[in-house]
Structure formats: C-alpha cells, structure tokens
Amino acid sequence: MSEAANDTMSTSEQPIVCEIHHLWTEFDKLVVHRNLDLTLRKGEVMALVGGSGSGKTTLLRHIIGLTQPSSGQIKLFGYVLGKLNRDQQRQLRNRFGMLFQHGALFSALNVFDNIAFPLRELHQFDEDTIHLLVMHKLALVELEPEHAQLLPAQLSGGMIKRVALARALVLEPELLFLDEPTAGLDPDRSEAFVELIQNLRRQLGLTVLFITHDVATLSALADRVAVLADQHIVANCPIEALGKVDHPFVRNFFHSVKQHLARLN
Amino acid sequence: MTDAAFRVHREQDNPPRVVLSGDWSLRQTKGHFARLREQLAPLFADPQLRWDLREVERLDSAAGAMLLQGWQYTLGDRVLLRPEQAEQLATLAALPRRDSLEQPPITLRDMLKGAWCYYFDFIRHLVDFVMLVGALVLEIGYLFRKPRQIPWKEISANIYKGGVMALPVTALVGFMIGIAMSYLMALQLRKFGADIFIINILGMSIIREFGPILMAVLVAGRSGSAMTAQIGVMRVTEEIDALAAMGISRVLRLVLPKVVGLVAVAPLLVFWTSCWALLGAMLAAKLQLGISFDFFIEYLPRAVKPVNLTLAMLKALMFGLLIALVACHFGLRIKPNTESLSSSTTASVVVAITVVILVDAVFAILTRSIGL
Known part of the structure; x- marks a missing residue:
C-alpha cells in the first residue's frame, strides 16, 4: 500500500467496525480481488470508488455475507459472519443496514409493510408501536404519512431510495452500506438525498460505507476515500490527500474531483 | 454499556417512581423488548407512578415508541427526562397514530360495491380479450400485405x-x-x-x-x-x-x-x-x-x-x-x-x-x- 493509504486520521482510536484481511476473489480464471485489505472505523463515512467492473459491488456483497470470497477474512464488529450460528448471524445482520442500488423493495408489499417488515420479523413489538416507528422512519427520510399506502411500482426513483433507506434504518443499525445511493437521481434530488444522509449521520451517529460514481456525492459525504483498482485498494485516505497518490486511476479521479470543487467555488 | 433495567423507588414523602437505566435500544441483545414490555405492563397501568429516565444511557426510537405507547402517548409531569430525551419523545408523540387511520367497519353497501367490482372486472376481462383477438386479426391482415414482416x-x-x-x-x-x-x-x-x-x-x-x-x-x-x-x-x-x-x-x-x-x-x-x-x-x-x-x-x-x-x-x-x-x-x-x-x-x-x-x-x- 502507498504512503497516503497509511495516513491516519483522528478517528484512529475509534473501534474497528469492519475489517477485511487478505481477501481474494476469483471467478474461474478472473481475479477480482487480489490480497485486498480495508479497515472501517466507527463514525467514519467511507466512499468506495473504482472503475466499472472493478469489483466494488462484489466486495460489498462479500462484506454483508451474500457471497463468500475465495479466501481471506471479513470481520464485522469483530465477528466473522460465516462462523456464527443462525441466531447470532441474524443478530449481527440486524446491526447493519443495506441500501441496494435499485432499492430492492418487496414489490408485493406497500411502503408501510416494506418498512415494518424487519420490525415484524423481530417479534418484539405490537402493531401500535410498529406503526409509530414506521411513521418515525418515514418522517426521518422526509416522506409523508400518506405515502405509506403506496406500492413500490407507484413510487418515483427518488422515493424508492428513500423508502429503501427507511427500511435499512428501521432496526437502528450502527453501520450502513449504500450501493450507489444517488445513481439515477437528478442533481437536485441527488443533492437532497446526500443532505438527508448527512442529517441522519449527525442524528444517529452512523458509520457509513458507500459506493459511488458521482463526484458531487463523494465530495459532499465522504471523510475517507478508498480507491479500488488493480484488484486491491490503491488508496485509502481523506479526499484532499488523493493528490499525493501516484496511480493513473487515482490521478484521473482526483482531477475530476478537483474540477468539481473548482466549479463549486 | 449495561443492559436495559428498571427499579421501583418507594420513598416516604415522595410518590413512588420507576427508575430506568442502561441501554434501552435495539442494539442490545435481542429478545428483551417483548420481555421488558411485559414486566412494565402493570407499572404502565398505575397513573400515580412517576418515571425517571435520566439514568438511561441510550434511548433509541424503538424503546421510545414502546414507552410512549405505555404512557398512552402523553408525557405530562410524571416523566422526568433529559432535554435531548424530551425532544426525542416529543418528536415521536407528534407522529400520526395507528388509531387515527383506523378503517371504518364493512357495511352491506361496501359488499355490494365489491360484488359490482367483481362483475365489472369480469366484463373488463372479456372486453380486453376481445380486443386482443381483434388486434391479432388486424396484425394477420397486416402480414398479408407485408409478408416480409412475418x-x-x-x-x-x-x-x-x-x-x-x-x-x-x-x-x-x-x-x-x-x-x-x-x-x-x-x-x-x-x-x-x-x-x-x-x-x-x-x-x-x-x-x-x-x-x-x-x-x-x-x-x-x-x-x-x-x-x-x-x-x-x-x-x-x-x-x-x-x-x-x-x-x-x-x-x-x-x-x-x-x-x-x-x-x-x-x-x-x-x-x-x-x-x-x-x-x-x-x-x-x-x-x-x-x-x-x-x-x-x-x-x-x-x-x-x-x-x-x-x-x-x-x-x-x-x-x-x-x-x-x-x-x-x-x-x-x-x-x-x-x-x-x-x-x-x-x-x-x-x-x-x-x-x-x-x-x-x-x-x-x-x-x-x-x-x-
């Protein structure tokens, strides 16, 4: 890893939330990740960037345990997901929320039931409490109570993302994964969504790992940027420090970030 | 952080109060909210009790909603809170409640309406089916004129x-x-x-x-x-x-x-x-x-x-x-x-x-x- 990648921040005393160690992923002969390491600390908002097909989404799917890497270890809150029993796994999974790229709402359920679903699965609350909590999460993502009865097919792209975010937040997770949170939204909505996530982060003290292609989202949200290229993390540092990293992809990327920031000024 | 817990203080001159402490949140080990609610149920029923939440280390919206529901959605003077907790619970209390959206009971009129809807649905199926057949016939006619499109x-x-x-x-x-x-x-x-x-x-x-x-x-x-x-x-x-x-x-x-x-x-x-x-x-x-x-x-x-x-x-x-x-x-x-x-x-x-x-x-x- 480069020097910039070892650049530490003030959050370095915070406990480690997610730790990836010597991760390899191979599909037949195609190597997607080669000896990849990544550490995410509590309270950080980290952006994962990289070219199309560089394995960002694959990495995220490994982290939340949807797929298994060929070798290597992924620890969430200090536990390896695959080594826990069923109940413990479920408990650990309730500590993080995932926002899928296309929302992945249950199309047969309306907005209310979609958000209430994880709560009902807990079997801890009665319907009155669940109602209150769903209304709370709807208000949190700035949706109206009237929207609760709509079906996913009746929602716009931005609303789908909001509902999906509300569903990811309903179990009060400590860690949030966002796969392309602003892809497919127009600049206004994208900005509003970024603001929403910033507010949530302040209110709930979340740790966030997100994938993005959008420079505006990246510069507004991220404390740190992890760049995935050549099958591993080539840079892991605050956005300003990207300029010091000597790698063609990072150079191009930093150039477009600088252009964006210059436009803003 | 310690587990969510509560104890009842009974002093001579003051009214009895319930003191809550620990981590009242979903992040705690699972299975405790249903149990807590059960244990708290008799205390919720007593309107004389005072509630003290100032020792609570963490209160998330799930715990807040559960407590609020127990208090019948009113806080009043009987609940002692830290300022940020008060704000949090006030937000929750202001949300629309389930009973405010309760549906009216089903009447004979609704049932007739439902039957009419079924009938209407059936007719619409027939109309759509006939339209599909018609469209198919038209397409076949079109193909006779433009056989290359087959x-x-x-x-x-x-x-x-x-x-x-x-x-x-x-x-x-x-x-x-x-x-x-x-x-x-x-x-x-x-x-x-x-x-x-x-x-x-x-x-x-x-x-x-x-x-x-x-x-x-x-x-x-x-x-x-x-x-x-x-x-x-x-x-x-x-x-x-x-x-x-x-x-x-x-x-x-x-x-x-x-x-x-x-x-x-x-x-x-x-x-x-x-x-x-x-x-x-x-x-x-x-x-x-x-x-x-x-x-x-x-x-x-x-x-x-x-x-x-x-x-x-x-x-x-x-x-x-x-x-x-x-x-x-x-x-x-x-x-x-x-x-x-x-x-x-x-x-x-x-x-x-x-x-x-x-x-x-x-x-x-x-x-x-x-x-x-």
Whole structure:
C-alpha cells in the first residue's frame, strides 16, 4: 500500500467496525480481488470508488455475507459472519443496514409493510408501536404519512431510495452500506438525498460505507476515500490527500474531483 | 454499556417512581423488548407512578415508541427526562397514530360495491380479450400485405418450445392413461364377455376425447404458464415498452408467434398423445384380454370412423388457440409486482383449462351425431 493509504486520521482510536484481511476473489480464471485489505472505523463515512467492473459491488456483497470470497477474512464488529450460528448471524445482520442500488423493495408489499417488515420479523413489538416507528422512519427520510399506502411500482426513483433507506434504518443499525445511493437521481434530488444522509449521520451517529460514481456525492459525504483498482485498494485516505497518490486511476479521479470543487467555488 | 433495567423507588414523602437505566435500544441483545414490555405492563397501568429516565444511557426510537405507547402517548409531569430525551419523545408523540387511520367497519353497501367490482372486472376481462383477438386479426391482415414482416424465427422458437419439448411428457402421460383405462375397461368388459369391444370403447374415447383433453391440460400447464410468466416479466422489466418505443408491435412480436406456434403444434401433439395412449391400451389389452396387436390395429379403423380423427384435429386447433390467447391475455395484464405475476400465472392456467373443458363439452353436444 502507498504512503497516503497509511495516513491516519483522528478517528484512529475509534473501534474497528469492519475489517477485511487478505481477501481474494476469483471467478474461474478472473481475479477480482487480489490480497485486498480495508479497515472501517466507527463514525467514519467511507466512499468506495473504482472503475466499472472493478469489483466494488462484489466486495460489498462479500462484506454483508451474500457471497463468500475465495479466501481471506471479513470481520464485522469483530465477528466473522460465516462462523456464527443462525441466531447470532441474524443478530449481527440486524446491526447493519443495506441500501441496494435499485432499492430492492418487496414489490408485493406497500411502503408501510416494506418498512415494518424487519420490525415484524423481530417479534418484539405490537402493531401500535410498529406503526409509530414506521411513521418515525418515514418522517426521518422526509416522506409523508400518506405515502405509506403506496406500492413500490407507484413510487418515483427518488422515493424508492428513500423508502429503501427507511427500511435499512428501521432496526437502528450502527453501520450502513449504500450501493450507489444517488445513481439515477437528478442533481437536485441527488443533492437532497446526500443532505438527508448527512442529517441522519449527525442524528444517529452512523458509520457509513458507500459506493459511488458521482463526484458531487463523494465530495459532499465522504471523510475517507478508498480507491479500488488493480484488484486491491490503491488508496485509502481523506479526499484532499488523493493528490499525493501516484496511480493513473487515482490521478484521473482526483482531477475530476478537483474540477468539481473548482466549479463549486 | 449495561443492559436495559428498571427499579421501583418507594420513598416516604415522595410518590413512588420507576427508575430506568442502561441501554434501552435495539442494539442490545435481542429478545428483551417483548420481555421488558411485559414486566412494565402493570407499572404502565398505575397513573400515580412517576418515571425517571435520566439514568438511561441510550434511548433509541424503538424503546421510545414502546414507552410512549405505555404512557398512552402523553408525557405530562410524571416523566422526568433529559432535554435531548424530551425532544426525542416529543418528536415521536407528534407522529400520526395507528388509531387515527383506523378503517371504518364493512357495511352491506361496501359488499355490494365489491360484488359490482367483481362483475365489472369480469366484463373488463372479456372486453380486453376481445380486443386482443381483434388486434391479432388486424396484425394477420397486416402480414398479408407485408409478408416480409412475418416473425418466422419467433414462430419457429415457439414451435420448438411448445411442441418438440413437450413430446416426452405428453407421450409418458398418454401411455400411462392408456394402460390405466384399458385395465379398468378390460375388467368390466370381461364380465359381459364383450372383450372385443375394448377396441371400440378405448379407440373412440382416446381419439375423440382423451387425446385432445390430455394435450390441452398438459400444454396449458407447460406452455401456457410459461407464456404468461414470460410476457409478465417483460412487462415488469419494461421490455414491452422498449419494443413499443422501437415501433415494433407487441401483438405482432409476442402474441402472434405464440398463438401461431401453439395452433401449429397442437394437432400434432394430439395425434402423438393419442398414439401413445392407444399403444398403452394395446399393451394392456394384450396382457389382460389376450387381444393381439395385429388384431387391434386391424379392427381399430372399423370401430372408430376416420371422421373422429378430423374432429380431434379440429378440437386441437381450437384448444391451442384458446390456450395461447388466454396465456397472452393474462400475461399482458400483469402489474409490475411479484404478487400480480404469481396470481396472473395461476389464473392463466386455471382459466385455460376451464375454458378448454367448457368448449369441449359444447363441441361434444354439437357433434353428437357425427362419427358414432
């Protein structure tokens, strides 16, 4: 890893939330990740960037345990997901929320039931409490109570993302994964969504790992940027420090970030 | 952080108070909220109690909602809070409650309205179906003028999927039904010494009735459901809209090849199924009654007039047409969600089989004097 990648921040005393160690992923002969390491600390908002097909989404799917890497270890809150029993796994999974790229709402359920679903699965609350909590999460993502009865097919792209975010937040997770949170939204909505996530982060003290292609989202949200290229993390540092990293992809990327920031000024 | 806990303080001069402490949040180990609520239930019922939350280390909205519900959504003076907790609970208390959205009870009027809706829905199905048939006829007319547009590739693919791939299963089912029927009939006929009539009975029933119906049921289950699901998923993924945007008619490209393909293979499949059923019947007749294969084959044309085969082919054409049309009709009505996809596919198969049997009954009555 480069020097910039070892650049530490003030959050370095915070406990480690997610730790990836010597991760390899191979599909037949195609190597997607080669000896990849990544550490995410509590309270950080980290952006994962990289070219199309560089394995960002694959990495995220490994982290939340949807797929298994060929070798290597992924620890969430200090536990390896695959080594826990069923109940413990479920408990650990309730500590993080995932926002899928296309929302992945249950199309047969309306907005209310979609958000209430994880709560009902807990079997801890009665319907009155669940109602209150769903209304709370709807208000949190700035949706109206009237929207609760709509079906996913009746929602716009931005609303789908909001509902999906509300569903990811309903179990009060400590860690949030966002796969392309602003892809497919127009600049206004994208900005509003970024603001929403910033507010949530302040209110709930979340740790966030997100994938993005959008420079505006990246510069507004991220404390740190992890760049995935050549099958591993080539840079892991605050956005300003990207300029010091000597790698063609990072150079191009930093150039477009600088252009964006210059436009803003 | 310590676990969520509470204790009741009873002092002499002050009213008793419940002191909550620890981590009141979902992040704590699971299974504790239901238990806590149970334990707190008697305390919630006592309006004299005061509640002290100032020792709580963490209070999330789930715990807040549970407590708030216990206090009947009012805080008042009896709850002692830290300022940020007060703010948090006030936000929760301001949200719309479940009872404020309670639905009114169902009246007779609503039930009548529901029945009317069903009726209306049925009429709309009929209208849509007729419109689909009309669109298909128009497309065929168009193809007569522009034969280059005929979707040969799709038709051929449908013949392969709906016909060739269906050969093994129709053969197996036909053969088994033939054997079963033959055994049952043989036992009955032997009682009357009318062994030879097994050829009349089985020949007639298999060629005229069982062959077409077996084919229809199997094809409705196989190809009909596949067609509905395929068109449905294409609707969900907006592929049908993509076709329309390219100026390609969905009826021409999706419905017509399926209908033509199934109409083309249905008579062949009926013939194939009937042949295997007769083969099964022959085998069982030989084993049970000692009727030789040669005799069976020689006597069959005399027992069953060839016009019966023509009737069977006519039926096959009708059944193929109906199954494909019903499948496409339900496929095009699918709404973009999983529930609609599953219910439409089920409806497609059930309606197709029902319609086929209804048509078969009407056909049997209309042709009662032919070929007997």
